[in-house]
Amino acid sequence: MQEIKSLLEHVQEGKLSVEEAMAALKELPYKDIGIAKIDHHRELRNGYPEVIYCEGKQLEHIQYIIEEMLKKSNNILATRANPEVYEAVKEVCETAVYHKLARIITIERKKIQLPKTYISVVTGGTSDIPVAEEAAVTAEFLGNRVERVYDVGVAGIHRLFGNLERITGARVIIAVAGMEGALASVVGGLVDKPVLAVPTSIGYGASFNGLSALLCMLNSCASGVSVMNIDNGFGAGYMASMINKL
Incomplete structure (x- = not known):
């Protein structure tokens, strides 16, 4: 809802045309990038952003998905990633961290407040x-x-x-x-x-x-x-x- 409100404000202020706003609205639920459909609204629906399952994916596809998610997602989690996948992800995001035992790559751009429990x-x-x-x-x-x-x-x-x-x-x-x-x-x-x-x-x-x-x-x-x-x-x-x- 906040994104829709922001788009409407930009139209009213003349920063966006109606056509540009309509094009942006089409991408709000998800964006079809050919090799995947990025679910940008999952965090709004479920509380957590979409997670990338790396096993079986081509390296360039993982890079492409990461690049697209970085445009809207604050934090990104990629599971079942080997060192080769990590090196590929580092090429598009230098701040990516590899957790070797867990086989997980994390990209953290926003701190989350931790509960006491x-x-x-x-x-x-x-x-x-x-x-x-x-x-x-x-x-x-x-x-x-x-x-x-x-x-x-x-x-x-x-x-x-x-x-x-x-x-x-x-x-x-x-x-x-x-x-x-x-x-x-x-x-x-x-x-x-x-x-x-x-x-x-x-x-x-x-x-x-x-x-x-x-x-x-x-x-x-x-x-x-x-x-x-x-x-x-x-x-x-x-x-x-x-x-x-x-």
């Missing part, structure tokens, strides 16, 4: 950290405080109990685990906060690349546990942010 990201083992970092970096980018509690899986459950205060103090908890995925159920049985369970594709043969952890989390007997897709740290970070800011 925070999100806890918990992992079963160190092999789960890349997925956990995708969740943590996403949540931080969206304007949240994040407490990382890594390598506290049920194989050494005393490690979980030793960090329980940091976990229970959060407004929402992301539990990331592979193998049999028991961490989410254990955490869910100890806290009075929503738990977002993220199964990872970590484990030996019978884990079926995360399917075992996914099914165990879906069958959790702990109430208040919701389950994301396998390795979907981004989805967990995004959902946790929405819960934390309610």
Whole structure:
């Protein structure tokens, strides 16, 4: 609405013709750039801007999308990005930052006020950290405080109990685990906060690349546990942010 009001004011002041204003209005919902349709209004509708999923995209297409988004978006998040993608993005935006473990590129041009509450990201083992970092970096980018509690899986459950205060103090908890995925159920049985369970594709043969952890989390007997897709740290970070800011 603010953009429409601004366009009308520019027409009244003679800074824009009616034709130019109509052309600008066409681009407000989204802009078709041929290889993609940039959703400029997503932040107005959903509270967060559109996110770029880099895997499978050509480098020049990612560059083109970034260039277009920089014209209107304050902050930009690109997921599943490798170092080659980052180097390509740096060519069009020198301030881009690469989070190697999370495989995320962030461009931050506007600071977001952080709420007092925070999100806890918990992992079963160190092999789960890349997925956990995708969740943590996403949540931080969206304007949240994040407490990382890594390598506290049920194989050494005393490690979980030793960090329980940091976990229970959060407004929402992301539990990331592979193998049999028991961490989410254990955490869910100890806290009075929503738990977002993220199964990872970590484990030996019978884990079926995360399917075992996914099914165990879906069958959790702990109430208040919701389950994301396998390795979907981004989805967990995004959902946790929405819960934390309610």
